[in-house]
Amino acid sequence: xxxxxxxxGGYQTDFARNWTKExxxxxxxxxxxxxxxxxxxxxxxxxxxxxxVGNFAAELYAMQGHLGxxxxxxxxxxxxxxxxxxEAACASGSIALLAASxxxxxxxxxxxxxxxxxxxxxxxxxxGGDYLGTAAWYEREAKxxxxxFPKLFGKLGDEYxxxxxxxxxxxxxxxxxxxxxxxxxxxxxxxxxxxxxxHACGSDQYNxxxxxxxKVSDCSQVTDGAVALVLASExxxxxxxxxxGLTLDQVPRLLGWGHRTAPLTFDAKVEESRGNPxxxxxxxxxxxxxxxxxxxxxxxxxxxxxxHDCFTTSEYMAIDHFGLTAPGESWKAVEEGxxxxxxxxPINPSGGLIGGGHPVxxxxxxxxxxxxxxTTGQAGAYQVEGARxxxxxxxxxxxxxxxxFVVGT
Amino acid sequence: xxxxxxxxGGYQTDFARNWTKExxxxxxxxxxxxxxxxxxxxxxxxxxxxxxVGNFAAELYAMQGHLGxxxxxxxxxxxxxxxxxxEAACASGSIALLAASxxxxxxxxxxxxxxxxxxxxxxxxxxGGDYLGTAAWYEREAKxxxxxFPKLFGKLGDEYxxxxxxxxxxxxxxxxxxxxxxxxxxxxxxxxxxxxxxHACGSDQYNxxxxxxxKVSDCSQVTDGAVALVLASExxxxxxxxxxGLTLDQVPRLLGWGHRTAPLTFDAKVEESRGNPxxxxxxxxxxxxxxxxxxxxxxxxxxxxxxHDCFTTSEYMAIDHFGLTAPGESWKAVEEGxxxxxxxxPINPSGGLIGGGHPVxxxxxxxxxxxxxxTTGQAGAYQVEGARxxxxxxxxxxxxxxxxFVVGT
Numbered sequence: 001x002x003x004x005x006x007x008x009g010g011y012q013t014d015f016a017r018n019w020t021k022e023x024x025x026x027x028x029x030x031x032x033x034x035x036x037x038x039x040x041x042x043x044x045x046x047x048x049x050x051x052x053v054g055n056f057a058a059e060l061y062a063m064q065g066h067l068g069x070x071x072x073x074x075x076x077x078x079x080x081x082x083x084x085x086x087e088a089a090c091a092s093g094s095i096a097l098l099a100a101s102x103x104x105x106x107x108x109x110x111x112x113x114x115x116x117x118x119x120x121x122x123x124x125x126x127x128g129g130d131y132l133g134t135a136a137w138y139e140r141e142a143k144x145x146x147x148x149f150p151k152l153f154g155k156l157g158d159e160y161x162x163x164x165x166x167x168x169x170x171x172x173x174x175x176x177x178x179x180x181x182x183x184x185x186x187x188x189x190x191x192x193x194x195x196x197x198x199h200a201c202g203s204d205q206y207n208x209x210x211x212x213x214x215k216v217s218d219c220s221q222v223t224d225g226a227v228a229l230v231l232a233s234e235x236x237x238x239x240x241x242x243x244x245g246l247t248l249d250q251v252p253r254l255l256g257w258g259h260r261t262a263p264l265t266f267d268a269k270v271e272e273s274r275g276n277p278x279x280x281x282x283x284x285x286x287x288x289x290x291x292x293x294x295x296x297x298x299x300x301x302x303x304x305x306x307x308h309d310c311f312t313t314s315e316y317m318a319i320d321h322f323g324l325t326a327p328g329e330s331w332k333a334v335e336e337g338x339x340x341x342x343x344x345x346p347i348n349p350s351g352g353l354i355g356g357g358h359p360v361x362x363x364x365x366x367x368x369x370x371x372x373x374x375t376t377g378q379a380g381a382y383q384v385e386g387a388r389x390x391x392x393x394x395x396x397x398x399x400x401x402x403x404x405f406v407v408g409t
Numbered sequence: 410x411x412x413x414x415x416x417x418g419g420y421q422t423d424f425a426r427n428w429t430k431e432x433x434x435x436x437x438x439x440x441x442x443x444x445x446x447x448x449x450x451x452x453x454x455x456x457x458x459x460x461x462v463g464n465f466a467a468e469l470y471a472m473q474g475h476l477g478x479x480x481x482x483x484x485x486x487x488x489x490x491x492x493x494x495x496e497a498a499c500a501s502g503s504i505a506l507l508a509a510s511x512x513x514x515x516x517x518x519x520x521x522x523x524x525x526x527x528x529x530x531x532x533x534x535x536x537g538g539d540y541l542g543t544a545a546w547y548e549r550e551a552k553x554x555x556x557x558f559p560k561l562f563g564k565l566g567d568e569y570x571x572x573x574x575x576x577x578x579x580x581x582x583x584x585x586x587x588x589x590x591x592x593x594x595x596x597x598x599x600x601x602x603x604x605x606x607x608h609a610c611g612s613d614q615y616n617x618x619x620x621x622x623x624k625v626s627d628c629s630q631v632t633d634g635a636v637a638l639v640l641a642s643e644x645x646x647x648x649x650x651x652x653x654g655l656t657l658d659q660v661p662r663l664l665g666w667g668h669r670t671a672p673l674t675f676d677a678k679v680e681e682s683r684g685n686p687x688x689x690x691x692x693x694x695x696x697x698x699x700x701x702x703x704x705x706x707x708x709x710x711x712x713x714x715x716x717h718d719c720f721t722t723s724e725y726m727a728i729d730h731f732g733l734t735a736p737g738e739s740w741k742a743v744e745e746g747x748x749x750x751x752x753x754x755p756i757n758p759s760g761g762l763i764g765g766g767h768p769v770x771x772x773x774x775x776x777x778x779x780x781x782x783x784t785t786g787q788a789g790a791y792q793v794e795g796a797r798x799x800x801x802x803x804x805x806x807x808x809x810x811x812x813x814f815v816v817g818t
Contacts, residue, residue, distance in 0.1 A: 002411065002516045025548065051670075059468040063552075065543040066498040069673045069809045079681065080691045082668035083810065084504040087494045089475040095493040099508045105515035107411045134474040139434065143472075259491035261460075264478045272488065282489045400478045401492065 005101045005254045006237035007407065008043060009376075010229035010369045011036030015189040015357030018121045019224045026062045026119045027070045029226035033115050034074045037228030042244060045077035048230070049109035053085040054096030054116040055361035060131045061122050071115065082109075089135030090310060091396030092116065093227070093364025094259075094403030100231055101254055110236040116365030117226040128222055132360075135397045137264045147211050150219060152266045152398040153311035154212025159270055159279050160316065164328025168213065171312035172200035173334050175217045175354055178309060181341055182351025184381035189221050189357030218312040220352075225359030227366045249409060252375045255389070256294025258286035258404035266398040277327035283395070284321045286402040290391065294406035299323045299345060302406070303387035304374055306367040308395040309352040318393055319347070341382060349374070349382040364394035364403060371407040414510045414663045415646035416816065417452060418785075419638035419778045420445030424598040424766030427530045428633045435471045435528045436479045438635040442524050443483045446637030451653060454486035457639070458518035462494040463505030463525040464770035469540045470531050480524065498544030499719060500805030501525065502636070502773025503668075503812030509640055510663055519645040525774030526635040537631055541769075544806045546673045556620050559628060561675045561807040562720035563621025568679055568688050569725065573737025577622065580721035581609035582743050584626045584763055587718060590750055591760025593790035598630050598766030627721040629761075634768030636775045658818055661784045664798070665703025667695035667813035675807040686736035692804070693730045695811040699800065703815035708732045708754060711815070712796035713783055715776040717804040718761040727802055728756070750791060758783065758791040773803035773812060780816040 013032055030053070038045060051071040058064045068083030086095040093116035100112040120128055132149050133142025142148035160166040179195035182188035199207060200217035207215050232240060234248070241248050262269050262282040269280060278284040291298065299305075299322045307322075309315035319330035324338060324345060333339050339347040350356045350370045353363060371390035373379040379387075389408035395401070422441055439462070447454060460480040467473045477492030495504040502525035509521040529537055541558050542551025551557035569575040588604035591597035608616060609626035616624050641649060643657070650657050671678050671691040678689060687693040700707065708714075708731045716731075718724035728739035733747060733754060742748050748756040759765045759779045762772060780799035782788040788796075798817035804810065 027546075050668075057468050057474050059466050059540075059543055063543055064547050065466050065496060066545075066673070066806055066809065068497050068504075069670050069806060072670050072672055080669045080671070080694060083497065083670040084507065085496045086508070087474060087496060088477050088492065095477075098493065099495070099511065102508065102511040102515045102517060105517070106511045108511060108514070131468075134468055134472055136475075137436075138473050259459075260489045261478050261481050261492040262489070263481055264475070285489055397475055397478060400475065 003105045003107060004234050005104045006232045006234065007252045007368065007372045008230040008232055008237065008240055009041040009372055010227060011040050012187045012227045012366055012369055013225050014187050015223050015225045015359065016191065017224055019119055020121045026058055026064055026117060027073060029117050029119060029224065030070045030115055031074050033117065033226035033228035034071065034113065037113065037230060041230045043230050043240065045075035047111055048081065048113045049111050050100065050103055051081050051083040051113045052096040052100040053083065054093035054114070054365055055085055056087060056089055056092045056118055057131055057134060058119070062119050067117065071113065088401040089396030090360045091364055091394045091401040091403050092361040094394040097364060097368060098257065098259060098403065104231060104233050110233045112231045114229045114231060114365055115226060116362035118359035118361040119224050120222050120359060121224050125222060141265055150214040150311065151211035153313045154214040155266055156279065156317060156399065157213050157313040160328065163279065167331065169201055170331040170334045171218055171316060173197055174309065174312040174315050175200040177340055178348050178352045178355035181349050181382055182355025185351050185356060188351040188355055189223050190351065190355050214311055220310045220354045220358035223357035223359040225357055225362045227362045227369055229365050229369055252372050252407050252409050254405055255408050256290045256292065256296065256406040258289035260286040261401050262399055264397060264400050269399055278321055280317060280321060280399040283399055283402040286404045287322055287393065290404040290406050296406055302345060302389050302391050304346045304349055304384040305391045305393065306350060306370045307347055307352065307393040309348060309354050310358060310395065314395060315347065315352065346384050349379065349384055367392035367394055368405055368407065375408055412514045412516060413643050414513045415641045415643065416661045416777065416781045417639040417641055417646065417649055418450040418781060419636060420449050421596045421636045421775055421778055422634050423596055424632050424634045424768065425600065426633055428528055429530045435467055435473060435526060436482060438526050438528060438633065439479045439524055440483050442526065442635035442637035443480065443522065446522065446639060450639045452639050452649065454484035456520055457490065457522045458520050459509065459512055460490050460492040460522045461505040461509040462492065463502035463523065463774055464494055465496060465498055465501045465527055466540055466543060467528065471528050476526065480522065497810040498805030499717070499769045500773055500803045500810040500812050501770040503803040506773060506777060507666065507668060507812065513640060513642050519642045521640045523638045523640060523774055524635060525771035527768035527770040528633050529631050529768060530633050534631060550674055559623040559720065560620035562722045563623040564675055565688065565726060565808070566622050566722040569737065572688065576740065578610055579740040579743045580627055580725060582606055583718065583721040583724050584609040586749055587757050587761045587764035590758050590791055591764025594760050594765060597760040597764055598632050599760065599764050623720055629719045629763045629767035632766035632768040634766055634771045636771045636778055638774050638778055661781050661816050661818050663814055664817050665699045665701065665705065665815040667698035669695040670810050671808055673806060673809050678808055687730055689726060689730060689808040692808055692811040695813045696731055696802065699813035699815050705815055711754060711798050711800050713755045713758055713793040714800045714802065715759060715779045716756055716761065716802040718757060718763050719767060719804065723804060724756065724761065755793050758788065758793055776801035776803055777814055777816065784817055
């Protein structure tokens with residue numbers, strides 16, 4: 001990177017909340033994330049030079065566009081703040097992070113506020129499922145389909161089964177680990193819910209099939225949530241660290257990033273990857289791009305991963321695409337306890353999207369906040385002991401837009 | 410700027426087309442803009458390193474999100490292309506340009522494809538007017554209001570009237586100039602329409618009042634359109650220029666940019682600017698920021714401006730905010746013929762949004778394409794003779810997000 005980009009911390013709203021039931025507008029979510037982010041970092045509003053918002057589809061869920069401009073409403077010191085909103089379906093938060101970090105790298109600004117936000121509980125699950133279909137090629141893959149995304153990620157499992165074999169018990173184990181981790185995360189949506197491996201393995205009235213091989217236990221949640229993160233240049237971070245009593249090398253940086261886009265429809269992806277050991281080769285490439293930029297040899301240089309488990313199949317995919325196992329052998333890392341909290345390379349200590357919640361446009365920012373918390377020893381009960389380097393993997397659509405960050409001190 | 414960003418050219422679809430009547434999906438608009446942009450610049454698909462899409466609200470107009478990913482579908486060489494979509498209401502195109510240029514400045518990529526696109530004729534004018542309301546604070550300013558934006562920009566005229574006096578004949582003259590210029594632009598939506606100064610002055614069955622002081626002749630159009638632009642680093646532009654038989658100093662650059670956000674509601678803007686000579690001081694600041702970065706002393710260093718005349722009042726505002734006149738005296742520049750094609754500082758030689766059309770998310774990119782055409786002597790019948798330096802002004806919401814570029818060789 002031309003100029004390093006530091007992460008000064010941030011704030012996550014409680015993902016268990018239902019802001020519609022509270023009678024609150026999406027602007028209230030943005031407000032809480034921003035004021036929380038400034039308070040937790042000790043950065044003042046007047047020190048923020050640019051604002052970026054990641055959001056998938058507030059036009060549909062909340063009949064509101066132009067979300068960047070809502071930042072200005074939060075604090076009088078934000079008058080004139082340059083703002084914008086960024087979107088790539090469920091990778092929207094990472095697109096906002098890429099835009100914000102590019103502006104710091106380019107020397108345009110010394111500090112940036114990044115907010116990821118989605119208010120999803122404004123509509124019924126069926127209507128929300130239809131809205132989510134606009135993350136796929138709506139007319140070809142989602143129109144008239146009930147819950148298109150479980151079906152699309154069910155197909156990802158089917159493709160694993162065809163190429164390598166896949167046992168649903170391994171998907172159930174992934175679900176159980178995420179739920180278990182979420183119990184340790186005070187912001188996780190499901191922290192008080194009950195989900196065991198046995199329960200996730202079952203397919204009955206308590207764990208209904210949603211589409212294809214995807215059951216309720218395989219799905220991430222419909223979530224309201226907002227997350228704010230403060231990024232800064234070296235000059236800003238140096239002064240900030242000094243006033244916090246830190247040395248600069250205690251402040252995590254974006255060590256590397258990857259960003260790739262595959263063909264939009266899932267069938268086109270499978271067609272393209274035929275003969276490739278990786279089912280989503282562009283996702284693999286985003287990971288190796290990030291490793292290359294970060295100077296990281298392989299996944300074993302990481303202390304943990306926050307990945308995009310919108311469904312258990314996408315985490316199953318992440319395991320071999322990150323290189324924890326050979327392609328098609330993700331089940332080994334599940335069976336051997338590698339990905340559990342306390343394992344050799346924990347995945348989703350936060351509970352991920354399945355346990356923690358998945359407010360679509362906020363997820364990429366939440367992942368980076370968790371990577372920050374982990375690499376500064378502030379993750380509390382879900383802390384990976386001694387973590388110094390974390391990666392995030394954020395996916396938009398059925399494996400379409402992939403964004404990866406490597407974060408570390 | 411840390412690394413200069415060059416403009417290699419681009420392509421605009423015919424803004425008079427109705428893609429819904431043609432039975433075509435928004436992806437077809439993206440495809441035509443991209444293939445046209447590559448053909449007109451002689452840049453091959455495999456040479457493009459990143460893609461950025463500006464779009465306001467395809468989720469509403471076309472039930473489709475994740476527009477960045479549609480770029481990948483255009484050409485097999487785009488497999489894996491990093492993509493994203495950017496939004497700030499009617500300034501979405503400029504937000505995409507800012508994101509793309511930041512990545513080039515930061516050294517992430519050597520070339521970028523920027524596409525602005527909006528398909529608006531999928532719905533009735535009333536429904537479309539409601540959708541546009543999401544560019545304002547929908548619940549406070551637009552919900553249940555018929556055609557909220559004409560009313561908001563009518564208020565801008567009212568504020569001019571209150572502070573400085575305003576005659577509607579000057580707004581009518583702005584309309585007539587834009588229509589007249591559009592007749593010279595083979596891509597302009599209204600190029601075959603009829604609008605005279607007399608007609609624009611009248612308020613009758615042929616020129617109905619839409620809201621407040623805004624009549625049909627004061628309004629920009631509901632438009633389907635897509636525009637592609639290729640940006641490049643100095644290294645890329647140098648090689649490209651050589652193979653086109655050009656020297657690098659014949660290739661226009663982004664000389665400067667400005668980006669500011671005002672409070673979202675129009676009433677908050679007016680309240681904030683009370684006592685300020687400029688009614689939209691953040692818009693003024695975006696202009697002076699751009700001038701400062703470009704090393705341009707004032708507007709008279711420009712050969713022309715492509716501005717955001719979503720309504721005649723916004724062009725009236727642009728005239729004094731750019732500094733063509735003292736604040737409140739924009740009418741003088743209108744009366745004296747300064748802004749006409751052939752005047753001292755032509756505004757909207759293309760016909761602008763009123764004459765050319767306003768496919769919301771495409772407008773900022775279209776403005777920059779026109780600035781490129783002008784500064785390379787390729788604007789045909791609407792060429793400003795000998796133009797070497799042009800500015801663009803693109804506005805999202807009721808003067809909320811302002812983006813300005815200064816382009817020149």
